[in-house]
Amino acid sequence: xxxxxxxxxxxxxxxxxxxxxxxxxxxxxxxxxxxxxxxxxxxxxxxxxxxxxxxxxxxxxxxxxxxxxxxxxxxxxxxxxxxxxxxxxxxxxxxxxxxxxxxxxxxxxxxxxxxxxxxxxxxxxxxxxxxxxxxxxxxxxxxxxxxxxxxxx
Amino acid sequence: xxxxxxxxxxxxxxxxxxxxxxxxxxxxxxxxxxxxxxxxxxxxxxxxxxxxxxxxxxxxxxxxxxxxxxxxxxxxxxxxxxxxxxxxxxxxxxxxxxxxxxxxxxxxxxxxxxxxxxxxxxxxxxxxxxxxxxxxxxxxxxxxxxxxxxxxxxxxxxxxxxxxxxxxxxxxxxxxxxxxxxxxxxxxxxxxxxxxxxxxxxxxxxxxxxxxxxxxxxxxxxxxxxxxxxxxxxxxxxxxxxxxxxxxxxxxxxxxxxxxxxxxxxxxxxxxxxxxxxxxxxxxxxxxxxxxxxxxxxxxxxxxxxxxxxxxxxxxxxxxxxxxxxxxxxxxxxxxxxxxxxxxxxxxxxxxxxxxxxxxxxxxxxxxxxxxxxxxxxxxxxxxxxxxxxxxxxxxxxxxxxxxxxxxxxxxxxxxxxxxxxxxxxxxxxxxxxxxxxxxxxxxxxxxxxxxxxxxxxxxxxxxxxxxxxxxxxxxxxxxxxxxxxxxxxxxxxxxxxxxxxxxxxxxxxxxxxxxxxxxxxxxxxxxxxxxxxxxxxxxxxxxxxxxxxxxxxxxxxxxxxxxxxxxxxxxxxxxxxxxxx
Numbered sequence: 234x235x236x237x238x239x240x241x242x243x244x245x246x247x248x249x250x251x252x253x254x255x256x257x258x259x260x261x262x263x264x265x266x267x268x269x270x271x272x273x274x275x276x277x278x279x280x281x282x283x284x285x286x287x288x289x290x291x292x293x294x295x296x297x298x299x300x301x302x303x304x305x306x307x308x309x310x311x312x313x314x315x316x317x318x319x320x321x322x323x324x325x326x327x328x329x330x331x332x333x334x335x336x337x338x339x340x341x342x343x344x345x346x347x348x349x350x351x352x353x354x355x356x357x358x359x360x361x362x363x364x365x366x367x368x369x370x371x372x373x374x375x376x377x378x379x380x381x382x383x384x385x386x
Numbered sequence: 387x388x389x390x391x392x393x394x395x396x397x398x399x400x401x402x403x404x405x406x407x408x409x410x411x412x413x414x415x416x417x418x419x420x421x422x423x424x425x426x427x428x429x430x431x432x433x434x435x436x437x438x439x440x441x442x443x444x445x446x447x448x449x450x451x452x453x454x455x456x457x458x459x460x461x462x463x464x465x466x467x468x469x470x471x472x473x474x475x476x477x478x479x480x481x482x483x484x485x486x487x488x489x490x491x492x493x494x495x496x497x498x499x500x501x502x503x504x505x506x507x508x509x510x511x512x513x514x515x516x517x518x519x520x521x522x523x524x525x526x527x528x529x530x531x532x533x534x535x536x537x538x539x540x541x542x543x544x545x546x547x548x549x550x551x552x553x554x555x556x557x558x559x560x561x562x563x564x565x566x567x568x569x570x571x572x573x574x575x576x577x578x579x580x581x582x583x584x585x586x587x588x589x590x591x592x593x594x595x596x597x598x599x600x601x602x603x604x605x606x607x608x609x610x611x612x613x614x615x616x617x618x619x620x621x622x623x624x625x626x627x628x629x630x631x632x633x634x635x636x637x638x639x640x641x642x643x644x645x646x647x648x649x650x651x652x653x654x655x656x657x658x659x660x661x662x663x664x665x666x667x668x669x670x671x672x673x674x675x676x677x678x679x680x681x682x683x684x685x686x687x688x689x690x691x692x693x694x695x696x697x698x699x700x701x702x703x704x705x706x707x708x709x710x711x712x713x714x715x716x717x718x719x720x721x722x723x724x725x726x727x728x729x730x731x732x733x734x735x736x737x738x739x740x741x742x743x744x745x746x747x748x749x750x751x752x753x754x755x756x757x758x759x760x761x762x763x764x765x766x767x768x769x770x771x772x773x774x775x776x777x778x779x780x781x782x783x784x785x786x787x788x789x790x791x792x793x794x795x796x797x798x799x800x801x802x803x804x805x806x807x808x809x810x811x812x813x814x815x816x817x818x819x820x821x822x823x824x825x826x827x828x829x830x831x832x833x834x835x836x837x838x839x840x841x842x843x844x845x846x847x848x849x850x851x852x853x854x855x856x857x858x859x860x861x862x863x864x865x866x867x868x869x870x871x872x873x874x875x876x877x878x879x880x881x882x883x884x885x886x887x888x889x890x891x892x893x894x895x896x897x898x899x900x901x902x903x904x905x906x907x908x909x910x911x912x913x914x915x916x917x918x919x920x921x922x923x924x925x926x927x928x929x930x931x932x933x934x935x936x937x938x939x940x941x942x943x944x945x946x947x948x949x950x951x952x953x954x955x956x957x958x959x960x961x962x963x964x965x966x967x968x
Contacts, residue, residue, distance in 0.1 A: 238530065304864055317813040319860050323867055324809050348682065349832035350809030 234298040234309075240311035241360025242294045243362045244339050249286020299358055301372060304380060306346060308356060320356050323375070324348045330370040332363065342366035344372060390453050390498050395519030398448045402440070409436065456515060458529055465513055477513060479534050480671045481505045481655045485527045485650040489520065494647065499523040504680070527651050528783045531637045534653065548639060552697055552708055554629035562626055562699045563619035565667055578878065600757070626698045629771060631708075636713070638678065656680045658807050658831045659842065662800040664702075669798070674705040681832040715802055720781030722823065723846040730822050730846075731773035737764065755793065782827075782844035782855070787866065789859065791842040801842040805859070805866035807831050813856050815849070823850035829859065873907045 258280030264274045289312055298309040306320040329345040336342060342363045346356045361369060449469045452455055462476045486502045493499060499520045507861060518526075539911040553564070557726045616968045627644035638652040640869070668674055676697040707867040708714070739762065746759040776795035783790045789808075812828040828843040844855060 305860060306786040311620075311814075313817050315815040317856065319811040319812070319813075319856060321808075321860065348809045348830075353421055356810070 234300050237297050237360035245290030246287045253279050258357035322377045325377040328370045330366045390519045394451045431940045485651045490646045503774050507953050548632040550632045552631040563622045659801040663795045674702045676705045716785045720783045727846045728773045728777045730775045735769040803842045805862040808863045811859050823849050825849050827855050854959045
C-alpha cells in the first residue's frame with residue numbers, strides 16, 4: 234500500500250487556512266454590521282475552522298492509501314466516510330496528471346483516472362510528487378493498454 | 387444522403403415560431419418609435435426588416451439543407467454539415483449505443499422524423515439528424531443494426547423480422563395511469579402555494595391564522611394530490627400509449643407515445659443493467675416495472691418521464707420473464723443485511739420524526755396556538771414496521787453471471803448487473819455504519835439513469851462480508867471479461883464474418899446466447915460456449931477468492947483494518963492531537 238507525499242498535509246492545511254480566512258472575514262463583516270459583539274467572534278471562528286481543517290487534513294493524509302495491483306487500482310480514503318474503490322484497469326478510459334499553481338509551488342501533482350462509470354467516474358489521487366505522478370500515470374496507462382478491454386463500457 | 391426536403395420548411399417554421407414572439411414585441415415597441423421618428427416610412431422600414439429577417443432565415447435553412455450530408459459506410463456513420471463553420475464527424479458503428487426516432491404530430495403529418503444516435507461518451511447526443519423521411523429513418527436504424535452485426539450488404543431479404551416481446555394493453559395503460567403519481571408536481575405546487583398562504587389567511591380575518599393554515603393546508607394537500615394524480619395519468623398516457631417492445635436478432639426495439647411517437651433501438655450488447663421496480667400498490671396487485679439501461683444518454687433526459695426503454699407496467703412474472711429473455715439470470719435468492727441493522731433504521735426514523743415534531747412544536751409555540759403538534763407521533767408504532775420492511779427489501783445476490791441488488795422500503799428496486807458491466811466497485815462506510823460494523827458496496831456501471839444516485843448497491847452488509855464481496859466482484863469481473871474474450875476469439879476463428887468490428891461482433895454473439903433461449907436463431911454455435919463462464923465462475927469464486935493474489939490483498943486489508951479502527955477510536959474524540967503524533 235502506498236501513501237501520499239507527506240507534504241500534501243501542508244497543502245491541505247493551507248487550503249483549510251484559506252477557507253478559515255473566508256469564514257473569518259464573513260463573520261467579521263457580520264459582526265461589524267449586525268452583531269457588534271467585538272473582534273473575538275471572527276477570530277474565534279477563524280481559529281475553530283482552522284483547527285478543524287488542519288486536523289481533518291492530517292487525518293485524511295493518515296487514512297489515504299493506494300495501491301497499483303496486477304489488474305486494478307485500489308484506493309482507500311476518507312476521514313468520516315471511509316471509501317474503498319477498486320478500479321479495474323480494463324475500465325480505464327484515460328489518465329490525467331494535473332498540477333495547480335499551488336501544487337506546483339508545493340512540488341506536488343494530482344493523477345486523475347477516468348472510467349465510463351456514472352458515479353465516481355473520475356478517481357483522483359492527490360498529493361503525489363511531480364515525478365511520482367508522471368510515473369503513476371505512465372504505469373497505469375501501460376497497464377490499462379495491456380488489459381485491453383473491448384469497449385471499456 | 388441528404389435530409390428530407392420537407393425539413394427546410396419545417397425548420398423555418400420551427401425557428402420562425404420562436405422568433406415570432408420576440409418580433410411581435412420588437413414591432414410593438416420598435417415600430418411605434420420608428421413611426422414617431424420617420425412617419426409612415428418608419429412602418430415600411432419595420433416591415434422591410436421583418437422581410438429581410440425572413441429571407442435570411444429561409445436562406446440559412448436552405449444552405450443548411452444543401453450542406454448537410456450523411457453517409458452510412460461499412461463501419462462508420464459520417465456527417466458533414468455546417469453553414470458557416472463546417473464540421474465532419476465520423477462515428478464508429480460499434481460505438482453507437484441506441485438509435486432513437488422521434489416524431490411529433492406535425493412531423494407525422496409531414497412524414498418526417500428526427501433521428502438521434504447515442505454513444506457512451508460525452509454529455510449530449512452524438513449525432514442529431516433533424517428530419518429525414520420516416521422510412522429513411524427506419525432504414526438507418528435497421529442498417530446500422532445490420533452492419534454492426536457484420537452482415538454484408540443490405541438485401542431486403544436479409545432477416546429483419548421482429549418478435550413482439552411485449553405490447554401494453556389498454557387495460558394496462560389505464561393501470562399505468564392510475565398508479566402513476568408524479569411526485570415532482572406536489573413539490574412544485576407546495577413551493578408555489580407556500581407563498582400564497584399568508585395572503586389567503588389575511589383574506590379571512592375572522593378565523594385565527596392557525597385554523598386557516600390547517601384547513602387551507604388540508605384542502606391544498608387534497609387538491610395537490612388530485613392534481614398531481616391527473617398530471618401523472620396524462621403523462622403516462624401520453625408517454626406509453628401504444629407501447630410495444632420487440633426484438634430482432636441482436637436488438638431491442640420499442641415504440642410508444644400518443645402525441646409524440648418514439649421509436650428506438652437498443653442493441654443487446656449495450657444493455658448495462660436491468661431494473662425491476664415496484665411500490666406497495668404494484669406489489670399488492672402483482673405488477674412491476676422494468677427499466678432497461680444503456681450507456682447512451684436517455685433520449686429525453688431533460689425532465690423526461692423516466693427512462694425511455696422501460697416496460698411501464700406488467701404482471702411480475704411477465705416482467706421477470708422479459709428481463710430473463712434479455713439477460714438470463716436465475717431465481718433471486720437474496721442475502722439480507724444483518725438483523726441488527728433494523729434497530730439502526732428505527733433510530734433513523736425516530737430522529738426524522740423527532741425533527742418534524744420539534745419543528746411543529748416551535749411553529750405552534752411561535753403562533754401561540756394550542757394545536758396538537760404531537761399528532762404525527764401516531765406513526766410511532768409504524769416505525770418498527772417500516773424499519774423491518776426496509777431491512778427486508780434490502781439484499782444482494784450473486785449468480786454465475788450477475789450481481790443482483792435490491793433496495794427501497796417504498797419503491798423497491800431490484801437491479802441486475804452482469805459482472806462484465808461492472809466499472810468500479812466502491813465500498814463505503816460512514817461514521818454511523820462503522821458504529822454498526824456494516825458497510826455499503828456500490829457497483830458502478832456506465833448506465834445513464836444513475837444520476838439519481840441509484841446504482842446497484844448492497845447496503846448495510848456486514849463489514850467483513852463487504853470486504854469479501856468487493857474481492858469477489860473484482861475477480862468475477864476479470865473472469866467474465868476473460869470468458870467473453872475467449873468466446874469472441876472462438877467466434878472469430880469459426881465465423882468467417884471477420885471484419886474491423888470483431889469486438890462488437892463478438893460481444894453481440896456473447897449476449898446473443900441469452901437471447902437465443904427465447905428465439906433460437908442463427909447463431910447456433912454460440913450456444914456452445916455459453917456454459918463456460920458459469921462453470922469457471924462457480925469453480926473459483928464460490929464465496930471468497932482462492933486466488934493467491936487476492937487473498938494476499940485481503941490479508942493486507944485485514945491487518946490494516948483493525949489498526950485503522952484503533953486509530954480512529956483514539957483520534958475521533960480529540961482531533962487536536964493529530965498534528966504532533968505524525
